[in-house]
Amino acid sequence: MVEALLQALISGLAVGGAYALVALGFSITFTTTKTLNFSHGEFVSAGAFIGMSALFLVLGKPLSSTTFGDAVPGAGAQLFALVAALGVMGLLGWLLYVLGVRPFAGRPGMAWVMSTLGFGVILQSVGLAIWGPKPVVVPAPVGDTVIRMFGVGVRPQELLTLGVAVVVMIGFDRVMNRTMIGKAMRAVAQNGNVASLMGINTNAMMIGAFVVSSALAGLSGFLLAPIAQASLFMGLTVGLKGFSGAMIGGLSNPRGCVIGGFLLGVLESMVNLWQAQWREVAVFALVILVLAFRPTGLFGRSTVEKV
Amino acid sequence: MKRLAHPAAVVLVAAVLCGLVSLSGNDYYLRIAFMMCVYYLCAAGMNVLVGYAGQKSLGQAGLFAAGAYAVALITSRTELSPWLALVIAAVVSGVCGVLIALPSLRVKGPYLAMVTLAFGIVVEKLVGEWTDVFGGAQGIYGIRPLTWNGQPLSSVQWVILGIVLSAALHLLLRNLLQGRFGRALLSLQADEIASSSVGVRVYRAKVMAFVVAAVTCGIAGALVAQQNQYINSDFITFHLSIFILLLVLFGGAGSMYGPIVGAVLLTATDALLARWPSAQHFLYGFLLLFALYVMPGGVVGLFNKWFLKSRHRGEGAAGSGVPGQIGPGGEGELLVVQGVTKSYGGVKPAQDVSFRLQRGHIHALIGPNGAGKSTMINMLTGVVEPDAGVIRFLGRNIVGQPAHTICCLGMGRTFQNLRLFADLSVLDNVMLGRHSRMSNGFLSSLVAWPTAGKQERATRERALQLLDLVGLGHLAHWPAGSLPYGLQRRVELARALATEPQLLLLDEPAAGLNPQETAELGELLVRIGKCGVSILMVEHHMDLVMSISDHVIVLDYGVKIAEGKPAAVQANPRVVEAYLGVDDEEDMAAVPA
Numbered sequence: 001m002v003e004a005l006l007q008a009l010i011s012g013l014a015v016g017g018a019y020a021l022v023a024l025g026f027s028i029t030f031t032t033t034k035t036l037n038f039s040h041g042e043f044v045s046a047g048a049f050i051g052m053s054a055l056f057l058v059l060g061k062p063l064s065s066t067t068f069g070d071a072v073p074g075a076g077a078q079l080f081a082l083v084a085a086l087g088v089m090g091l092l093g094w095l096l097y098v099l100g101v102r103p104f105a106g107r108p109g110m111a112w113v114m115s116t117l118g119f120g121v122i123l124q125s126v127g128l129a130i131w132g133p134k135p136v137v138v139p140a141p142v143g144d145t146v147i148r149m150f151g152v153g154v155r156p157q158e159l160l161t162l163g164v165a166v167v168v169m170i171g172f173d174r175v176m177n178r179t180m181i182g183k184a185m186r187a188v189a190q191n192g193n194v195a196s197l198m199g200i201n202t203n204a205m206m207i208g209a210f211v212v213s214s215a216l217a218g219l220s221g222f223l224l225a226p227i228a229q230a231s232l233f234m235g236l237t238v239g240l241k242g243f244s245g246a247m248i249g250g251l252s253n254p255r256g257c258v259i260g261g262f263l264l265g266v267l268e269s270m271v272n273l274w275q276a277q278w279r280e281v282a283v284f285a286l287v288i289l290v291l292a293f294r295p296t297g298l299f300g301r302s303t304v305e306k307v
Numbered sequence: 308m309k310r311l312a313h314p315a316a317v318v319l320v321a322a323v324l325c326g327l328v329s330l331s332g333n334d335y336y337l338r339i340a341f342m343m344c345v346y347y348l349c350a351a352g353m354n355v356l357v358g359y360a361g362q363k364s365l366g367q368a369g370l371f372a373a374g375a376y377a378v379a380l381i382t383s384r385t386e387l388s389p390w391l392a393l394v395i396a397a398v399v400s401g402v403c404g405v406l407i408a409l410p411s412l413r414v415k416g417p418y419l420a421m422v423t424l425a426f427g428i429v430v431e432k433l434v435g436e437w438t439d440v441f442g443g444a445q446g447i448y449g450i451r452p453l454t455w456n457g458q459p460l461s462s463v464q465w466v467i468l469g470i471v472l473s474a475a476l477h478l479l480l481r482n483l484l485q486g487r488f489g490r491a492l493l494s495l496q497a498d499e500i501a502s503s504s505v506g507v508r509v510y511r512a513k514v515m516a517f518v519v520a521a522v523t524c525g526i527a528g529a530l531v532a533q534q535n536q537y538i539n540s541d542f543i544t545f546h547l548s549i550f551i552l553l554l555v556l557f558g559g560a561g562s563m564y565g566p567i568v569g570a571v572l573l574t575a576t577d578a579l580l581a582r583w584p585s586a587q588h589f590l591y592g593f594l595l596l597f598a599l600y601v602m603p604g605g606v607v608g609l610f611n612k613w614f615l616k617s618r619h620r621g622e623g624a625a626g627s628g629v630p631g632q633i634g635p636g637g638e639g640e641l642l643v644v645q646g647v648t649k650s651y652g653g654v655k656p657a658q659d660v661s662f663r664l665q666r667g668h669i670h671a672l673i674g675p676n677g678a679g680k681s682t683m684i685n686m687l688t689g690v691v692e693p694d695a696g697v698i699r700f701l702g703r704n705i706v707g708q709p710a711h712t713i714c715c716l717g718m719g720r721t722f723q724n725l726r727l728f729a730d731l732s733v734l735d736n737v738m739l740g741r742h743s744r745m746s747n748g749f750l751s752s753l754v755a756w757p758t759a760g761k762q763e764r765a766t767r768e769r770a771l772q773l774l775d776l777v778g779l780g781h782l783a784h785w786p787a788g789s790l791p792y793g794l795q796r797r798v799e800l801a802r803a804l805a806t807e808p809q810l811l812l813l814d815e816p817a818a819g820l821n822p823q824e825t826a827e828l829g830e831l832l833v834r835i836g837k838c839g840v841s842i843l844m845v846e847h848h849m850d851l852v853m854s855i856s857d858h859v860i861v862l863d864y865g866v867k868i869a870e871g872k873p874a875a876v877q878a879n880p881r882v883v884e885a886y887l888g889v890d891d892e893e894d895m896a897a898v899p900a
Contacts, residue, residue, distance in 0.1 A: 035417075036417050036421075104599070110363060113420050114363075114556060114596075118596030121546075121592030123592075125587075236545060243421050251418075276436070277432070280432045280433075291422075295414050
C-alpha cells in the first residue's frame with residue numbers, strides 16, 4: 001500500500017512537472033498580454049512530434065514515419081531534438097502572436113480565444129495529415145531501465161521530467177526577479193502603456209512572452225512523449241490540466257501556477273489509484289471548488305476594477 | 308398587423324421548405340437537410356449565449372451529449388414514449404446548462420471559457436471511459452425513434468420535424484431577444500457594472516442564456532440519437548464544440564439570421580468535405596483564425612453594412628409631452644449614512660462618514676481629488692461594499708445588497724467615466740433603464756404574450772419622453788457610442804431617470820462640459836428635482852454646486868470635514884484649507900472665519 005502510494009506520488013510529481021511547465025506558459029502570456037493561448041495543448045503535442053521528427057531526421061528515417069523500430073537515438077540526437085523542439089515551438093509562438101493575438105489583443109470580445117483555438121486546430125489537422133492519429137512510442141533520452149528506490153520502481157524519464165521542470169522554473173523565477181529583462185516584463189504586465197513610455201519595447205516583450213510560453217509547451221511535450229507515448233491528442237488534456245493548475249495557483253502568480261501544476265499532477269495520480277474514469281472529474285471538481293472560494297486562485301491577488 | 312408579418316413569412320417559408328422536402332426522395336440530401344436543422348437548433352441557442360450575452364462556451368458538445376445520452380438511456384432501458392424522452396432530454400441538458408453557468412458567478416472571460424472547455428472534455432471522457440453506463444466506443448444500440456401514428460418517422464418526416472422545430476425556435480427566440488431580455492443580455496455583454504446599475508440581474512441573465520443554449524443543444528443531440536437509433540462516444544468530440552461555436556461566429560453572432568446562414572453554409576461544406584476529415588478540420592481552424600479578423604459580424608455582418616444605413620434614417624423619434632412626475636416627491640429623510648468606513652490597504656477613501664439626505668433636495672458632495680467621493684457613490688449603489696457602517700435607504704439597510712436590488716429600490720446613478728452601452732442605440736440605452744420596472748417575465752416574452760408587447764410599448768414611450776426631457780429625442784436611433792461626449796452624458800442621465808429613481812446619484816455630471824453646457828445642465832437638474840427626484844451629485848464645478856444645491860457635504864481624505872448650506876460651507880476655514888492648503892499657523896489665522 002505504502003509502495004503504491006509512493007509510486008503514485010513520484011509519477012504524479014513527474015507529470016505534475018509537465019503540467020507546471022504548461023501552467024507557467026499560461027501565466028507568462030496572461031500577465032504580459034492579458035491573453036491566453038487556447039491551443040496551448042496542441043502546442044504540447046506539437047512539441048512532442050517535432051522532437052520526434054528531429055530524432056527521425058538524425059536516424060535517417062523519413063519524417064513522417066510512425067515507429068522507431070529497434071533504433072535507439074544517441075545523446076547527441078536527443079539533444080538536437082530538444083533544441084529543435086524548443087526552437088520550432090518558439091517560432092510557432094511568434095507566428096501565433098502575429099496572426100492570432102496581436103490583431104485582437106486589448107480589444108473587447110475575446111476574439112483571440114477563437115483565433116488561438118483556430119491556430120491549434122490547424123496545427124492538429126496538419127499533424128494528422130502527416131502522422132495520422134496513432135500514438136508513437138518514443139525512446140527516452142535516459143533509457144528505459146527502471147530504477148529501484150525505497151522498494152518502488154521509477155522510470156528515469158519521470159525523474160528527468162521532474163528535474164528539468166524544477167530547474168527551468170527556478171531559472172525562470174530568478175530571471176523574472178533579478179534581471180532587467182524580468183523587470184521589463186513585469187512592468188509590461190503591470191501597465192503596458194506606462195512601460196512603453198519608459199522606453200520598454202512592449203511589442204518585443206509580448207512576442208517574447210509568446211515565444212517563451214510556446215517553448216515551455218514544447219518542452220513539456222518533449223518530456224512527456226517517452227512517458228506517455230507521443231499522440232496528437234495528448235496535448236488537449238495536458239493543456240487543460242496545466243490551465244487548471246494555473247487557475248488553482250492563480251494565473252497572475254507564476255510561483256502559484258507551478259505549485260498548482262504539481263498539486264494537480266499528484267492529485268490525479270492518487271485518484272487514478274482508486275478509479276481511473278473519475279480522474280478528470282476529480283481534477284475539474286477541484287478547480288471549480290477553488291474558484292468558488294478563491295476566484296483568483298490560492299496564491300493570486302484579487303484585482304479591483306475601477307468604477 | 309405589421310406585428311404578424313414576420314411570423315406569417317416564417318410559416319410560409321417553412322411550409323414551402325416542407326413541400327420541397329416531401330418531393331425529394333434522395334436519402335443523402337434528406338440527411339444533409341436534417342443535419343442543417345439540427346445544427347440550426349444548436350446555433351440558434353448558442354447565439355443567445357455568444358452573440359447576445361457575450362459568453363464564450365467551448366463545451367457545447369457536452370450538452371449535446373447530455374441530450375443524446377439521456378434519450379438513449381431512457382428509450383433503450385425503459386418503456387417511456389420517445390416523445391416524452393425527448394422532453395426529458397431537454398430538461399436534463401438544461402440542468403447541465405445551469406451546472407456550467409454556476410462558475411460564471413465567480414469567474415469571467417477567459418477563465419469561464421476554459422471552464423466550459425473543461426466541461427466538454429470531462430463529458431467526452433466520461434462517455435468514452437465509463438463503459439458500464441455509456442457504452443464507450445461500442446455505444447448504445449436500440450434507441451427508439453420518434454413515432455407518428457405508431458410508425459417510426461420516415462426520412463422525409465424527420466426533416467419536416469426539423470424544419471418545424473427550427474421555425475418555432477426562431478420565432479420564440481425572436482420574441483425573447485427583440486424585447487426586454489435581448490436588451491438585458493446585450494447590456495451585460497457591453498458592461499456588467501452599468502448593466503446591474505440599471506437593475507439587470509446580471510447573474511440570472513447569464514444563467515438564462517446558458518440554459519437556453521443548453522436546452523437547444525440537448526434537443527439537437529437527442530434528435531440525432533433518435534434518428535440514428537444509435538449513439539457512441541465518437542459523436543462527442545471537442546471538434547463538435549468548435550463546430551457549434553463556429554456556426555454562430557461564421558454566420559454572424561448577435562444577429563437573428565446569422566445562425567441560419569451558418570448552419571446552412573457550414574453543414575453543406577461539412578458534407579462536401581466529409582471524405583477528407585483533416586481538410587474539414589483545417590478549414591474550421593482557418594475560419595476560426597481569420598473569420599473574426601476579416602468579418603467580425605460574420606457573413607450576415609457583411610450584408611448588414613448596406614442594410615443598416617438605410618434603417619438609421621428611417622424612423623424619426625416622436626416623443627410626446629412632458630415626463631411629469633418621476634419620483635414620489637414629498638419630504639423627510641431619504642437616505643441615512645452612518646459611520647461608513649472603507650479602506651484599500653493604506654488608502655482610506657471613507658473613515659467613519661455619516662450624513663443624511665432629504666427628500667426633494669439637491670445635495671452636493673464635494674472635495675479635492677482623492678477625497679473618496681466616487682467611492683462613496685459606489686458604496687451607496689452597491690458596487691463597492693463598505694468595511695463597516697450602515698446605509699439606510701427608505702428606512703432599509705442596503706449594505707451588502709447587490710447593485711440591481713438597490714436600483715430596484717429607487718436609486719439611479721451615472722458614472723464618472725461614462726458607462727453607456729456604446730453599440731446599442733440611444734433609445735435602447737434609455738429603455739434598459741426601465742428594465743427593472745417592466746413586469747413581463749421570461750415565458751410571457753418568449754411566447755409574445757400581449758402583456759409583454761404592452762410593457763414594451765409603454766417603455767418605449769417613456770424612454771422617448773425622457774429623451775425629450777434631456778433634449779435628445781432626435782438622436783434616439785443613433786448608436787450611443789457615436790454621440791459626442793457631452794451628449795453621451797445626457798443619455799446616461801436619461802437612462803438613470805428611466806429607472807424611476809427616488810434618489811439620483813450623479814458622479815461629476817458636468818465633467819468635460821463648457822460653461823454654457825454647464826449652465827444648461829444646472830437648469831435641467833433643477834427641472835428634474837421638480838419631477839420629484841432627490842439628487843446627490845459629486846461635482847467640481849463650484850459655480851454649479853453653489854447655484855443649484857440646497858445642501859453641501861465636503862469630504863477630504865475620506866473624512867467628512869464640513870456640511871451645510873452652500874454659502875456656509877464656502878466660508879468654512881477647513882474647506883478652504885482642504886482645497887487651497889495652508890503654509891503655517893499665520894495663514895490659518897488669516898482666513899476669515
